[in-house]
Amino acid sequence: MAEITYRNASCIYESADSLAVDSLNLDIEDGEFVVLVGPSGSGKSTALRMLAGLEDIDEGSISIGGVDMTDVPPKDRDIAMVFQNYALYPNKTVAENMGFALKMRGIGADERRRKVEEAAKVLDLTEYLDRKPAKLSGGQRQRVAMGRAIVREPQVFCMDEPLSNLDAKLRVQTRTQIAALQRRLGTTTVYVTHDQVEAMTMGDRVAVLRRGQLQQFSSPTELYDRPANAFVAGFIGSPAMNLLPATVTDDGVLVGNTVIPVERDRITSLHSAGVTSVTAGIRPEQFEITDGAGVEAVVELVEELGSESYVHTRVPGSGNQIVARSLTRTPARLADTIHLRKREGTVHLFHPETGERVGD
Template sequence: MATITYRNASCIYEGSDKLAVDSLDLDIDDGEFVVLVGPSGSGKSTALRMLAGLEDVDSGSIEIGGRDVVAVPSKDRDIAMVFQNYALYPNMTVAENMGFGLKLRRVSADERRRKVREAAKLLDLTEYLDRKPAKLSGGQRQRVAMGRAIVREPQVFCMDEPLSNLDAKLRVQTRTQIAGLQRRLGVTTVYVTHDQVEAMTMGDRTAVLRDGKLQQFASPGELYSKPANVFVAGFIGSPAMNIATLPITPDGVRFGDGSTLALERNQLTLLHEAGLDEVTIGIRPEQLEIDPSGGVEVVVDLVEDLGSEVYVYAHSGSGTPLVARSNSGEAPKPSHTVRLRKRPEGVVHLFEPQTGERITCRAESGS
C-alpha cells in the first residue's frame, strides 16, 4: 500500500495546443479509494495513465509511496491495471490468465497456484478456474481481470472504466463487489469513470475534472451538498441541479414572469454586501415541491415516473427549465400549470455569475 501525490502534474499530447491534464494537484491517502470523474475529454483517463506510466508527465511530478516515479518505467512502479476491456487470453484458462503475470516474473508454480486460489476465493471464481474466457459471462470475465491484478499484490490498483462493457444489472452487482473487495484488501485505488453513480457510491473521495483541470476533490457527500462551482453542481446528481442566473430582489431572486424564489436572510445579506445585481442559483430537484399556495408558476413538460419517485420536468413563463421531485399520487399531468416552491428544509446554492464559483456563507466558512 502507498500514498499517491500528483503535484502540478501536466500532460499534453503531441500535435495538440491544449493540455490534456493541466497542473493536477491531488494527495491520495494510503489505502484510500479515489474516483476520477468527468465528461469525455476531461483528462481523467490521461491522469490515470500518467500514474501508471502509460503517458508521459510533461511537467510536475507524481509520487507513489513518497518516491517520484516520473522517470520510472511502468513495470517498476508496483501498480496493477484493470482496463475497460478484459484483455484476457482466450486460449488460457481462468487460472492461467490470473497467474500469467506471476509466471512472467518467474514466480514458482506452487506460489502461483496459491495466490490464484486465494484471489479466486475472494472473487467467487473458484469453480471457474479451469474454464476458458469464452465460457464466462461479462461480469465473470471482469472479475478474472481483477483477479489478475490482485495476485500481483501491488501498492496501487489503477482501474480505467472497468464496468463500461457490462449491462446495467451487472454494473450494480460488480460495483458493489469492487468496492467491498477494495475495503478488504486495503490497497490504494484510483478508479476512473464517467458514471456519476459509480463516483458517488464507490469512492472515499472523488475528484471532478473538466478540460484537464481539477474542479473539486472531496467526499461524495460534500460534492453533492457543497459543490465548489456551477460545473460540479450541474454534473453531480441525477437529475441535475436546477441552475439559473436571475436578478436579485429584496426577498430572493426573480424569474422572468415576475415570480420570486425566496432566499434566506443571511444569503440576501451576503449578496447585498457583494454588490451583486444578479446571481446564479442552484437547487436540487428533491428540494422543490409542488404547492398551489405560492412560488414559481411553471408549465409541466414531462412526468418521469420511476416507481419509487416521480420527477416533474417543467419550464417557467420566462422559459427557465426546472425539475422537481413529486410523490407518485400527486404528480401533475403534462401541459398542466403548477407552482413550485422551495421545501422548508431546502437549500438554495449561490454562485458568482461571472466566474461560476460558489459564494460561501459565513455558516459554511466557519467565520
C-alpha cells in the same frame, strides 16, 4: 505505504491546442479509494495513465509512497491496471490468465496456484478456474481481470472504466463487489469513470475534472451538499441540480416572478460584494408541487419511477427548465400548468460569469 501525490502534474498531447491534464494537484491517502470523474475529454483517463506510466508527465510530478515516478518505467511502479476491455488470453484458462503475470516474474507453480486460489475465493471464481474466457459471462470476465490484478499484490490499483462493457444491472452488482473488495484488501485505488452515480457510490473521495482541470476534490456528500462551482453542481446528482438565472433582492433571489428566500447573512454578503445577479442552484427534491404558491411552470415530461416521479417543466417567458421530484404517482400531466414551491434546504448561489460559489 502507498500515498499518491500529484503536484502540478500536466500532460499535453502532440499537436494538441490545450493541456489534456492541466496542473493537477491531488493528495491520495494510503488505502483510499479515489474516483476520477468527468465528461468525455475531461482528462480523467490521461491522469490515470500518467500515474501508471503510460503517458508522459510533461510538467510537475507524481509520486507513490514518497518516491517520484517521473522517470520510473511502468513495470517498476508496482501498479496493477484493470481496463475497460478485459484483455484476457482466450486460449488460457481462468487460472492461467490470473497467474500469467506471476509466471512472467518467475514465481513457482505452487506459489502461483496458491495466490490464484486465494484470489478466486475472494472473487467467487473458484469453480471457474479451469474454464476458458469464452465460457464466462461479462461480469465473470471482469472479475478475472480483477483477480489478475489482485494476485500481484501491488501498491496501487488503477481502474479505467472497468464496468463500461457491462449491462446496467450487472454494473450495479459489480461496482458493489469492487468497492467491498477494495475495503477488504485496503489497497490504494484510483478509479476512472464518466458515471457520476458510480463515482458517488464507490469513492471515499471524488475528483471532478473538466477540460483537464480539477474542479473539486471532496467526499461524495461534500460534492452534493456544497459544490464548489456551477459545473460540479450540474454534474453531480441525478437528475442534475436546477441552475436558474436569478436577481438578488433584499429577501432572497428572484426567479421568474417569484422570490425564493435566502438567509439574511448570505444576502448581505452578496450586497457587500456588489453581486446583483446570480445563478441559483436548487435540487429537484427541494421543489414541491402546490396549488397556487411558487414558480409557475408548464409540464413537459413526467418520469414515473414507481416510488417517485420526476416532473420536467418549463417556466413561461424565461424558458428556464425546472425538474421537481414528487413522492406521489402522476402528480401532473403533460402540458399542465403547475406551481413549484421550494421546500426547506440550501439554495446554492454561483457567480453568473465565473460559475464560482458565492454568498457563503
